[in-house]
Amino acid sequence: MPPARVGVIGAGIAGPVLAMFLKQKGYHPVLYERLAAPSDAGLGIGLQQNGTAVLAKLPGLLEAIGGHPTDEFRFYSVLPGDTGLLGRTEHLRALREHGQLAMSVRRPLLHARVVAHAQQLGAEVRFGHKLEGLAQSEEGVEVVFANGAKETFDFVVGCDGLHSSTRVCLFGDMPADYTGLTHCGGISPTPASWAGRHAGHDFYGDGAYMLAVTMADAQTAWAINQREPEAKEDWKAIDAAAAEHFKQHSPFSDAPFGAGEIVRSSLKIVKYGIYDRPELKTWHQGRVVLIGDAAHPTSPHLGQGANQAYEDVDLLVELLEKHSPAAEPPSTATLQTVFAELERVRLPRTAEIVRQARAQGDMRVVAGVEAGMRRNNAVREMCADPAKLTERFGVV
Numbered sequence: 001m002p003p004a005r006v007g008v009i010g011a012g013i014a015g016p017v018l019a020m021f022l023k024q025k026g027y028h029p030v031l032y033e034r035l036a037a038p039s040d041a042g043l044g045i046g047l048q049q050n051g052t053a054v055l056a057k058l059p060g061l062l063e064a065i066g067g068h069p070t071d072e073f074r075f076y077s078v079l080p081g082d083t084g085l086l087g088r089t090e091h092l093r094a095l096r097e098h099g100q101l102a103m104s105v106r107r108p109l110l111h112a113r114v115v116a117h118a119q120q121l122g123a124e125v126r127f128g129h130k131l132e133g134l135a136q137s138e139e140g141v142e143v144v145f146a147n148g149a150k151e152t153f154d155f156v157v158g159c160d161g162l163h164s165s166t167r168v169c170l171f172g173d174m175p176a177d178y179t180g181l182t183h184c185g186g187i188s189p190t191p192a193s194w195a196g197r198h199a200g201h202d203f204y205g206d207g208a209y210m211l212a213v214t215m216a217d218a219q220t221a222w223a224i225n226q227r228e229p230e231a232k233e234d235w236k237a238i239d240a241a242a243a244e245h246f247k248q249h250s251p252f253s254d255a256p257f258g259a260g261e262i263v264r265s266s267l268k269i270v271k272y273g274i275y276d277r278p279e280l281k282t283w284h285q286g287r288v289v290l291i292g293d294a295a296h297p298t299s300p301h302l303g304q305g306a307n308q309a310y311e312d313v314d315l316l317v318e319l320l321e322k323h324s325p326a327a328e329p330p331s332t333a334t335l336q337t338v339f340a341e342l343e344r345v346r347l348p349r350t351a352e353i354v355r356q357a358r359a360q361g362d363m364r365v366v367a368g369v370e371a372g373m374r375r376n377n378a379v380r381e382m383c384a385d386p387a388k389l390t391e392r393f394g395v396v
Contacts, residue, residue, distance in 0.1 A: 003028045004329045007143050007153035009131050010160030011038075012111060013045070014292040014309035016118035016125070018159060020058050021317040023123050026327035030153070031123060032145070034130035034160070038115050042107030043185050043270065044213055044221030046070065046200075049100040051307030054314045056101075064117045065110060067103030068216050069096060071198040075379050078205045078255045079372040085257075086204070086376055087383025104200075104213045106187070106221065110306075131165040136286040138332055154329040155287040157316070159309070162275060164294035170285045176275040178230045179299050181361050183274050184246065185223030186266030190214055191258040202364075203259045204379065206372055208251035209364035212262050222262050224250060225301075225365050231273040243269035274299045276358060279351050284339035287332060291316060291342075296350035301360035304353050311349075316342055
């Protein structure tokens with residue numbers, strides 16, 4: 001019997017990785033991406049230990065991604081009256097020395113490299129295909145695209161992100177929740193004072209928070225979060241005049257410890273609102289299932305978006321291998337078993353990550369010296385207690 005054909009909707013960060021695993025297990029995956037080519041949008045992504053542990057199961061993938069190791073984090077206050085180093089941690093270095101790797105990479109590079117690696121392993125990728133409709137039967141799923149193309153698959157996995165068309169087809173259009181924070185950032189030359197430092201840097205101000213992480217020896221990605229009116233989540237660069245004004249007048253433009261230099265020297269500036277979505281009670285319907293941001297989009301404050309998607313991928317493939325070991329077309333009953341077990345394990349964990357991420361954003365961006373001092377003292381306590389570092393890095 002021929003292998004099961006799997007439609008993977010979304011060739012972003014998670015879809016190509018799922019396709020590689022399915023190919024490895026004997027399935028016939030086909031990836032569909034609404035864009036015409038891998039996207040150059042976005043800034044950086046942190047791949048934490050739980051994410052890289054999944055990627056390491058695909059031979060050569062981590063090497064192909066070529067991320068920059070993150071060994072330490074430094075936490076600074078630029079709050080008036082309490083300016084200085086709040087603390088630092090090198091626990092990421094210790095984890096790497098024990099085989100648990102954390103690394104950072106420019107998002108466009110990660111996207112392009114996982115797509116290229118999937119293609120090298122024989123996964124078919126079709127760009128310019130925006131999902132428009134799904135029609136299910138007991139035997140399969142007909143997938144209809146906006147360009148008129150139609151395909152039939154044994155089952156379908158929606159990996160198409162925050163604005164998931166797969167999710168809309170299954171459950172209708174549910175507006176995303178604006179968290180009240182904007183995300184304004186860029187890519188800058190790494191300051192000379194940071195040379196050779198494989199580090200992330202948190203900066204805490206009055207009404208604003210900044211994160212800067214080295215993406216390569218010569219490049220650093222950074223982002224500033226503030227409470228502002230809602231801004232569309234499109235990841236596009238703002239115009240030159242607005243970018244220049246932000247470089248000179250952002251909350252961190254004159255900040256010490258390298259923060260101001262990073263902002264003023266940025267090569268581009270993007271701005272968008274930070275969103276998550278109401279929790280779904282189920283991720284599947286019939287022969288179609290959602291994973292990653294399509295199922296549980298989260299704000300970025302724990303750096304767990306991509307990593308949680310990779311945990312989804314890992315468990316989904318494990319369950320398919322358990323319940324359909326020959327990679328043959330599975331029955332609807334078999335898929336129901338797989339998808340229900342996936343949800344039983346993953347729904348509680350991802351819901352908690354979404355909750356923690358929003359809480360972290362609220363903790364970091366506070367206004368006024370008194371609230372800022374309470375936050376700074378909480379950061380000091382976190383740095384002094386390794387168990388509390390999960391509050392910052394979200395690996396729970």
